[in-house]
Amino acid sequence: MSNSVSSVDIDSLEGRLGYHFSDKSIVLEALTHRSYAHEKKNKQNYERLEFLGDAVLQLIVTEYLLDRYKDYDEGLLSKLRGYFVSEGFLSRIAIELKLGEHILLGKGEKASGGKYKESLLCDIFESVVAAIYLDGGYGFARDIIIRHFGSRIDEDISNSSFVDAKSELQKISQRKFGTLPDYTVLDEKGPEHDKIFVVRVDVETLVSEQGIGKTKKSAEKDAAKNALRKLGNEK
Amino acid sequence: MSNSVSSVDIDSLEGRLGYHFSDKSIVLEALTHRSYAHEKKNKQNYERLEFLGDAVLQLIVTEYLLDRYKDYDEGLLSKLRGYFVSEGFLSRIAIELKLGEHILLGKGEKASGGKYKESLLCDIFESVVAAIYLDGGYGFARDIIIRHFGSRIDEDISNSSFVDAKSELQKISQRKFGTLPDYTVLDEKGPEHDKIFVVRVDVETLVSEQGIGKTKKSAEKDAAKNALRKLGNEK
Numbered sequence: 238m239s240n241s242v243s244s245v246d247i248d249s250l251e252g253r254l255g256y257h258f259s260d261k262s263i264v265l266e267a268l269t270h271r272s273y274a275h276e277k278k279n280k281q282n283y284e285r286l287e288f289l290g291d292a293v294l295q296l297i298v299t300e301y302l303l304d305r306y307k308d309y310d311e312g313l314l315s316k317l318r319g320y321f322v323s324e325g326f327l328s329r330i331a332i333e334l335k336l337g338e339h340i341l342l343g344k345g346e347k348a349s350g351g352k353y354k355e356s357l358l359c360d361i362f363e364s365v366v367a368a369i370y371l372d373g374g375y376g377f378a379r380d381i382i383i384r385h386f387g388s389r390i391d392e393d394i395s396n397s398s399f400v401d402a403k404s405e406l407q408k409i410s411q412r413k414f415g416t417l418p419d420y421t422v423l424d425e426k427g428p429e430h431d432k433i434f435v436v437r438v439d440v441e442t443l444v445s446e447q448g449i450g451k452t453k454k455s456a457e458k459d460a461a462k463n464a465l466r467k468l469g470n471e472k
Numbered sequence: 473m474s475n476s477v478s479s480v481d482i483d484s485l486e487g488r489l490g491y492h493f494s495d496k497s498i499v500l501e502a503l504t505h506r507s508y509a510h511e512k513k514n515k516q517n518y519e520r521l522e523f524l525g526d527a528v529l530q531l532i533v534t535e536y537l538l539d540r541y542k543d544y545d546e547g548l549l550s551k552l553r554g555y556f557v558s559e560g561f562l563s564r565i566a567i568e569l570k571l572g573e574h575i576l577l578g579k580g581e582k583a584s585g586g587k588y589k590e591s592l593l594c595d596i597f598e599s600v601v602a603a604i605y606l607d608g609g610y611g612f613a614r615d616i617i618i619r620h621f622g623s624r625i626d627e628d629i630s631n632s633s634f635v636d637a638k639s640e641l642q643k644i645s646q647r648k649f650g651t652l653p654d655y656t657v658l659d660e661k662g663p664e665h666d667k668i669f670v671v672r673v674d675v676e677t678l679v680s681e682q683g684i685g686k687t688k689k690s691a692e693k694d695a696a697k698n699a700l701r702k703l704g705n706e707k
Contacts, residue, residue: 280647284546285538288553292527292534299527303520311519318523375610412515 250339254365256381258372265341267368268361272343283364290367295322297366297379301387305469306394308409313400320397321390324359330386331358336365391469395462402461406440409468414441418464420457423447436460444468485574489600491616493607500576502603503596507578518599521606525598528605529557532614536622540704541629543644548635555632556625559594565621566593571600630701637696641675644703649676653699655692658682671695679703 247264251257258264266281274282298321302314309317320326331337340361370378394400403418410418424435434456439445444467448460482499486492493499501516509517533556537549544552555561566572575596605613629635638653645653659670669691674680679702683694 285549288546288549289534289538292531292553296527296531299524303524311523314520314523318527 245339245341247339250334250336253334254369254381255384256369256373256377258368260372263368263372264365267364268339269341270343270346270357272346273341276343283360286364286367286371287360288367289370290363290365291322293370293375293378294327294363294366294382296375297382298322298390300379301383301390305391308412308468309400309405310408313405317394320393324355326393327362328355328358330389331362334362334385336361395466400465402458402465406438406461406464406468409465410440414443416441418461420460422453422456438464440464440468480574480576482574485571488569489604489616490619491604491608491612493603495607498603498607499600502599503574504576505578505581505592507581508576511578518595521599521602522595524605525600525602526557528610528613529562529598529601529617531610532601532617533557533625535614536618536625540626543647543703544640545643548640552629555628559590561628562597563590563593565624566597569597569620571596626704630697635700637693637700641673641696641699641703644700645675649678651676653696655695657688657691673699675699675703 245265245268247258247261250264263286267283267286269279269282271282271284274280295318298318299314302309302317302321306314306317337358340357366378366382369381406418410416419439421437421439422434423437424433426433426435432451433449434451434453435447435449436453436456436459437445437447438457438460444464446460446463446467448456448458448463450456450459480500480503482493482496485499498521502518502521504514504517506517506519509515530553533553534549537544537552537556541549541552572593575592601613601617604616641653645651654674656672656674657669658672659668661668661670667686668684669686669688670682670684671688671691671694672680672682673692673695679699681695681698681702683691683696683698685691685694
């Protein structure tokens with residue numbers, strides 16, 4: 238397949254995004270790398286859209302975090318936001334959406350494997366977000382982004398090392414109820430070198446969750462994570 | 473005047489902003505410092521709004537720059553955006569809007585002169601932007617921000633050292649017309665140690681602007697700035 242504009246498979250991209258562009262020229266601009274524009278003597282490449290998309294994404298992620306994580310303080314939210322708009326995170330989403338397949342690259346850039354560079358994938362993701370924003374408005378852009386990576390954000394938060402689950406749960410419990418979470422070892426199985434602990438954490442009478450782990454501490458942490466998830470879902 | 477919530481002069485703030493809040497509780501939250509909330513045992517302070525406002529402002533500034541400075545490349549736009557959402561810049565705007573007068577601070581913070589701290593003023597500006605955004609939507613927030621600091625952005629750009637006016641003009645001229653700007657010394661007055669140069673720059677036949685300076689170079693720079701402003705206004 239030659240890399241001409243007409244050969245870009247917009248349909249399959251639209252299908253994967255779940256969004257139909259009214260203005261196809263804007264999605265073409267979003268996919269056009271500087272090297273390709275230069276070769277074809279086009280004026281437009283994705284860089285201005287990428288600059289816009291970065292800010293649109295920042296707002297989408299901010300609103301999502303504020304809405305879902307009502308008890309997190311601003312310091313933690315800032316750390317999380319920084320992570321979810323980082324190159325590493327966004328390029329993973331770009332890979333899932335197979336955006337690399339649609340990038341229009343110049344010959345030199347193609348030869349150097351540009352399609353698969355993390356920073357390029359992140360750029361393209363941002364420019365595609367901007368294209369949706371300009372074509373359909375903020376509401377569409379937000380809904381599509383959240384549909385594609387809302388659950389990923391939640392997963393990464395619950396698995397991440399950003400959030401020390403036990404201290405986070407303690408903060409919430411103190412703020413909401415003025416009490417500390419209460420941990421109880423329910424079970425301790427197996428031989429000394431291969432134990433399994435089962436721990437329950439109670440936050441007042443509102444939440445009671447279990448966790449397991451190879452140490453008491455890791456079982457407590459697991460229980461705290463589950464309790465946080467529970468509290469998050471109830472908001 | 474005691475620093476109670478009822479004593480906050482919302483009217484004069486609204487007058488200065490040119491925006492009337494439907495929901496007064498949101499603007500009170502935007503003005504409430506953690507120290508005050510703590511003293512009054514309020515749950516809400518401005519920190520979550522500040523976190524949101526930061527992202528809203530980022531998008532507003534991004535769209536403004538993209539719209540006004542169509543010929544600037546993404547690298548320069550990024551630098552400019554960074555400056556216009558910086559603490560230094562935002563606290564100046566906060567001072568012009570007299571936001572410091574409205575901040576609700578705890579006694580200790582007040583005694584330490586917290587009202588006038590740059591970072592606090594910047595925070596409050598961001599939280600007020602978020603309050604307008606939540607109360608009235610993005611369009612209102614954008615229009616108010618641009619009304620208050622659009623011209624300031626333009627001034628700072630034309631006076632700033634971010635933009636090397638001569639090379640910027642050269643880039644635009646090459647991109648648009650495939651030619652270089654043409655500088656002509658029109659006049660050279662005064663004694664050797666106190667000369668004044670008058671220079672004209674021509675960009676094709678589209679723009680012809682003059683500049684003055686104590687050296688030929690500074691007069692050229694001044695002419696280039698004027699030409700850029702002209703090109704900017706014509707977009």
